[in-house]
Amino acid sequence: MSTSSPNSRGLTLSLAAVCLLGGGVALALLWAPEDLDQGISQRIFYIHVPIALTAYACFGWGAWKALRLLWTRQERYDLESYTAVHQGTIFGLLTLVTGSIWARASWGVWWSWGERQLVLFLILFLFYSAYFMLRFSVDEGPARANLSAVYALFGVVLIPVSFLAIRLAENFIHPVVFTRDGPQMSGEMFAAFLVCLAGTLALAAALYTNELTGKRLDGRLRELRELLQ
Amino acid sequence: MSGERYVAAAYVVVLVAVLAYVAIIAAKLGRIDRELDELTALARERQAPEREPVRVG
Structure with a gap:
């Protein structure tokens, strides 16, 4: 059983996120070598891919x-x-936005409907966006909790489909970096990527802990108000 | 727009989103703090001993 309070855990995670993300961004922008194929726009990879993986992790945690x-x-x-699904949706939106910027810089288009990876990620994002509509259309109680839980579990099935889509696609322009032979990049690039990934995961964990603490406090205050009035 | 600007835009979008999220959480904590003050005042009011009525005049 953990002995740390949510406040101290949130503070530790926040500090870890600031240090790791700060270091990771510095490594990605200043230290990692420039990609020969894509040039400077490849540096979006160090923020886009960790955010996408963090979104998957949040949805998985929610499930x-x-x-x-x-x-x-x-x-x-x-x-x-x-709370985990909420975090995942925020990171999912950021994945779509940073991915769109990268697509514009590399391919000259903001979006490509022909790309299964992009469309499947959009479907995953919209599926989890609908989670909130479903949740807030039902009155608070066990029925809402059960319905939300079943929906969150269904959504997690889309994650491996979205993740593997790029490997199943025959014609694609979205780059494949991680193959069975390992990461297709230099050691410096991979090190910068790992630090950025650790940073975004720490950021998600910090935001999750802080948001959860706030929601629990809110619930206890509501209870206290009912008792006093 | 050049490649550098796209890279800067991607990183700035993430930074702005995180800052907005932190601001929302801070606003929520501020509201909780105010509500807690209100409830503490209410509890104190209830706990204060009721004064016995006195005859005037």
Whole structure:
């Protein structure tokens, strides 16, 4: 059992996120060598891919908490699952925006409907955006918690489909960096990528902890208000 | 627009999003703080001993 309070955990994670992300961005922009094929626009990779992987991790975390809710019937997992899906949706939106900027810089277009990877990620994002519509259309209680949990679990199936889509596509312009032979980049590039990935994961964990603490405080305040009035 | 500007735009978008998120969380914590003050005042009011009525005149 963890002995640290949510406040100190949130502070530690926030500091880790600032250090790792600051260091990662510095490595990506100043230290990593320039890509021979794409030139400077390839440097968007160091922020775009870690954010996309973090979005997948958040959705996966939300699904895990949803499974725990359905398994144990403990109410706290509902809020945890909801917060993780919320984080995943924010990181998903950032993936679409940074990806669109990279597409414009590399391919000359903001979006390509012919790319399965892009379209599947958009579907995944829209699916999780609809999660909020579903959640807030049902009154608070066990029915809403169960419905949200089942929906979050269904969504997680789309993650491997979205992730593997690029490998299943026959004609694509989206680059494949991670293959069975390992990462297709230099050691410096991979090191910068790993630091950026650790930074975005720490950022997501810090935001998750802080948002969850805020939501729990809000719930307890509401309870206290009902008791006093 | 040159490659450098696209790279800068991608990083700035992420930075702005994170700052906006932190600002939203800070605003929410401010609201919770105000509500807590309100409820503390309410609890104190209830806890204060009621004064017995006195005859005037």
